[in-house]
Amino acid sequence: MELNIPLGYLLGQSLRVFRNQLVFEFKEKEIKLTLDQFVILHLLNANCDLIQQDLANQLQKDKSIIVRQINSLLENQYVVRLTNKEDKRKKNLILTKRGFEILNQMKEIASELSGKLLSGVSETDLKVFRNVLGTIHENGGAEEEFINCGLNQPK
Amino acid sequence: MELNIPLGYLLGQSLRVFRNQLVFEFKEKEIKLTLDQFVILHLLNANCDLIQQDLANQLQKDKSIIVRQINSLLENQYVVRLTNKEDKRKKNLILTKRGFEILNQMKEIASELSGKLLSGVSETDLKVFRNVLGTIHENGGAEEEFINCGLNQPK
DNA sequence: CCGAATTAGTTGACTTTGACAACTAATAAT
DNA sequence: ATTATTAGTTGTCAAAGTCAACTAATTCGG
Numbered sequence: 001m002e003l004n005i006p007l008g009y010l011l012g013q014s015l016r017v018f019r020n021q022l023v024f025e026f027k028e029k030e031i032k033l034t035l036d037q038f039v040i041l042h043l044l045n046a047n048c049d050l051i052q053q054d055l056a057n058q059l060q061k062d063k064s065i066i067v068r069q070i071n072s073l074l075e076n077q078y079v080v081r082l083t084n085k086e087d088k089r090k091k092n093l094i095l096t097k098r099g100f101e102i103l104n105q106m107k108e109i110a111s112e113l114s115g116k117l118l119s120g121v122s123e124t125d126l127k128v129f130r131n132v133l134g135t136i137h138e139n140g141g142a143e144e145e146f147i148n149c150g151l152n153q154p155k
Numbered sequence: 156m157e158l159n160i161p162l163g164y165l166l167g168q169s170l171r172v173f174r175n176q177l178v179f180e181f182k183e184k185e186i187k188l189t190l191d192q193f194v195i196l197h198l199l200n201a202n203c204d205l206i207q208q209d210l211a212n213q214l215q216k217d218k219s220i221i222v223r224q225i226n227s228l229l230e231n232q233y234v235v236r237l238t239n240k241e242d243k244r245k246k247n248l249i250l251t252k253r254g255f256e257i258l259n260q261m262k263e264i265a266s267e268l269s270g271k272l273l274s275g276v277s278e279t280d281l282k283v284f285r286n287v288l289g290t291i292h293e294n295g296g297a298e299e300e301f302i303n304c305g306l307n308q309p310k
Numbered sequence: 311c312c313g314a315a316t317t318a319g320t321t322g323a324c325t326t327t328g329a330c331a332a333c334t335a336a337t338a339a340t
Numbered sequence: 341a342t343t344a345t346t347a348g349t350t351g352t353c354a355a356a357g358t359c360a361a362c363t364a365a366t367t368c369g370g
Contacts, residue, residue, distance in 0.1 A: 004262075004266060005197075005285075006193065006194060006197060006262075006265045006266075006269070007173055007265070007268075007269040007272070007273070008170065008173045008174055008177060008190050008193075008194070008265065009194045009197065010285065010288040010289075011166060011169055011170040011173060011288065012170055012174075012190065012191070012194070012214070013213070013214070013215060013288070013292050014166055014288045014291040014292055014295075015163065015166040015167055015170050016214070016215040016216075017215060017291055017292055017295035018162055018163045018166060018291065018295075019163055019167075020215060021295065022163060034355085034356095035163050035167065036167070036356090038161070038163075039161060039163070039164045039167070042160075042161060042164065051318075051319090052318070052319065053317080053318055053319080056318095058168070059167070059168070059171070060168065060171040060172060060175060061171075061356090061357080062356095062357065062358065062359085063318075063319070063320090064319090064320075064321080064357085064358085064359085065356065065357060065358090066319095067319065067320060067321085068355090068356085069356090072355095087317095087318085087365075087366070088318095088364080088365055088366085089317065089318045089319070089364070089365045089366065090317090090318060090319085090365090091318080091319070107159075107161075110161045110162070110163065111159060111161075113162075114161070114162040116294060117162070117290075117291045117294045117295055118162070118287070118290065118291065118294070119294055120290055120294070121287050121290055125283050125286070125287060126287070128280050128283045128284065128287075129283065129284055129287040130160075130165060131280070132273070132276055132280060132281070132283075132284040133165040133166065133168070133169045134165075135272075135273065135275055135276055136169040136172055136173065136272045136273065137168050137169055137172055139271060139272045139273070139274055139275070140169075140172035140173075140176060140272055189326090191327095206347075206348090207347070207348065208346080208347060208348080216327090216328080217327095217328065217329065217330080218347075218348070218349090219328085219329085219330085219348090219349075219350080219351095220327065220328060220329090221348095222348065222349060222350085223326090223327090224327095242336075242337070242346095242347085243335080243336055243337085243347095244335070244336045244337065244346065244347040244348070245336095245346090245347060245348085246347080246348070
């Protein structure tokens, strides 16, 4: 039956399943953030000195969208936006304590959900799966890996 | 370095790579359709007697969004919307010749792009990959498989 | 060193998605 | 026969996305 189902269809379907359930569970715990905002906080925590353009590259979104999403995170005091001393065009984004706390809550929910959605998948298959996703990103002309700053602490 | 990257992040990244490049290539060939509209045409071609609610389930979208997307496909005469004889609530969606033709164009572009983005991935890994995506969908509470009507011809 | 090109960020206008409730019409259930 | 459910449609509103224009800072080529 499989008549070459488009890759984008399968990806979109799975992403939507994940996102819908994630945001649903966020709401249950009074967390009013989207998947993308969760990912942004995750990236900010895992990588130091990120600027908005980096996020735009990573998330494959227009930089104007990032500006607005960061604005929303700023309003909720999850991050602060600081002009970079060496290059005044750049704005460094730093997680606040508040942001760090909500990120941890969200991580737990996300990881539980991942476990649920991936139940029945073996460790080795999961590894292959993640590798293929990485390959897609690379073949699509991905950026270099980030350099982690080593300490994943809030400011 | 990998500190448990959220599943939704990886999926979202890959999907966006695929979608951005697909729509870019569509535009190059004067095709003004989105990934979702492509998927809808694909589903309509591969499965007979689909109604809008089926599409909503498959694409995990609200039915109101489907109505509007079908409206747009109607305006461009890629599909027709017919009231089902047995159940007058239902509307069957049928691909037109025009829709069938543009679908084939898009399929070619999509399949080429998939090949490019998946280059370096072995057949077995690809199989695992598709299986995991299927598992996610199933674990998320998926619908039953469609029954293909056997002939993938336009009306 | 100077002007041109590039880069990061921001804003505004506009379209499309998406969430959600209200509603109609048809069918199914009790 | 009344009630509940289902499919589809519409309206409203917020969020996401596109795109162009613009500022300010930096880099590049001469």
